[in-house]
Amino acid sequence: MGYIILSIPVFFLLIGAELLWSAWTHRKVYTFPDLIANIGCGIGSQVVGAFTKAAIFGVYLWTYDHLRVFTLPANVLIWVITFLLVDLGYYWFHRLSHEVNFLWAAHIVHHQSEEYNLSVALRQSWWQGLFSFWFYLPIAVLGVHPVVILTVGALNTLYQFWIHTRAIGRMGWLEHVFNTPSHHRVHHGSDPKYLDRNHAGSLIIWDKLFGTFQPEEEEPVYGITTPLRSWDPVWANFHYWADLVALARRCTALGDKVRVFLKPPGWRPADLGGRERPKEHDRTNYLKYSTDAGANARRYVLVQFFLLLAVTSLFLFKQDSLPIWGAWVLAGIIVLWVMGLGLVLEGRRGALTLEAVRVLLFTGAGIAVWMSVLGWSWWCAVIIFLGAASMIHLTALSGEGEVAGQ
Ligand SMILES: [Zn+2]
Ligand SMILES: [Zn+2]
Known part of the structure; x- marks a missing residue:
């Protein structure tokens, strides 16, 4: 462990x-x-x-x-x-x-x-x-x-x-x-x-x-030079790859297409404008990314987040006793789960539909994995209850139109 x-x-x-x-x-x-x-x-x-x-x-x-x-x-x-x-x-x-x-x-x-x-x-x-x-x-x-x-x-x-x-x-x-x-x-x-x-x-x-030491002087502005502006962990893990592939496609010379991946961040070939230099922040006007999906959406995310912590802990502690297919299915659902919560917080259109699909998958796969490892038990009833309660919570949210998209 x-x-x-x-x-x-x-x-x-x-x-x-x-x-x-x-x-x-x-x-x-x-x-x-x-x-x-x-x-x-x-x-x-x-x-x-x-x-x-x-x-x-x-x-x-x-x-x-x-x-x-x-x-x-x-x-x-x-x-x-x-x-x-x-x-x-x-x-x-x-x-x-x-x-x-x-x-x-x-x-x-x-x-x-x-x-x-x-x-x-x-x-x-x-x-x-x-x-x-x-x-x-x-x-x-x-x-x-x-x-x-x-x-x-x-x-x-x-x-x-x-x-x-x-x-x-x-x-x-x-x-x-x-x-x-x-x-x-x-x-x-x-x-x-x-x-x-x-x-x-x-x-x-x-x-x-x-020679890379710098003492702290004024408090830093935290983050990356081009803010992510998303709460979705899946996008967080792929967006820069997407940027690099897009830049490589715009390069005309084959050597530059490879260089894109090996050069420092901000590098551009001369025909695309050359290296981009980072800019000073205007501290008086600097605005961090923020969204307001509403109090009920936040409550939904909080409840689902605690459930996610419980499921992830089970996955991490029990991974050795899970069948291979069960580990992959549970991992896939956990990835969908973190993504769904991020999109709900962003107030994205489609976030509630994604969450509904995820809750159905969680309920079905949860029971299948549980039964394959431990057989039928009253825990299966708990999973069905959690799935149903989550779905009712989601339906109430979509009825309010609170997460209607931006
Ligand atoms: Zn750190
Ligand atoms: Zn670092």
Whole structure:
């Protein structure tokens, strides 16, 4: 069982504490749709990860078995050295994810939120895991066992949770060595001077060593230079790929069509106007993306969101006992689910129809999966009740015409 999955209750407790802090201090650091979209991205990345992690572990084991130069013991010294090497690997993976378009297409998801709070830490790309693990493979070649590398990698990811907050200012001498909330706020800034700075995982020393360090001066404007303007986690994970393919199609030279994917974000061939430079924000007029789908739609999303958390937890904890088809079907429904909630929050036309289809699929597939694993039980009746209640809630919403589209 992954350390990340086991930490999820702690993440939610700390998000709750930060929400209390924000209410106490009257600093509005959360918006409801952004929170749902961030956690929706996190849910999707865990679900996609459930399918890819076995293959990734297999590549590590194969590399360790066939290519290792030494056989290193798992003592304290090796754990410490592995930690430093993983953190260094993370720095370069993360830096290149900001400097190479096809890597940025995956990593961009983590940067789309225009807020900065603990839920942004959970806003993770669905495909990043497939690009990042290559950067740690040399540690397996060196002779560190994959279990040590992956455990240290998970700890490095966990470390980065608490730094996504505006509740903590500067931290004295710790700022010299560790990645802190102040350093990482800079990393999430879209102001030109903050772009592509502070790529550190746990230790800020790598940015200072390789010349990408920028201390926090005025508070950053958070997000990406061209805002996503959507609460849909599926679009969040694909929109930049769509942009890159569209740009490649407009290029006339074949070399440029390939270069689009390897050059930094903002790159254009000379015949399409050359590189686009990021602009300064006008802070007095800057408007974050916001929508108002109405109180009833928000209530519907909140109820469905808690149900989604329960279904996702079941999926993650029971994935090994699910039949393959059941895992795929449940994963597909979870993806539709995060997308549906995003579209309802956007007040999109068709969102309620998509939700109705999703609720029907959830009810039917939920019963089929449950019966194939555990046989008929009163839980099947609970699933039918939840499906029916969701459908009644949806019908009431569509009757109001509240989510009529924009
Ligand atoms: Zn980044
Ligand atoms: Zn971050």
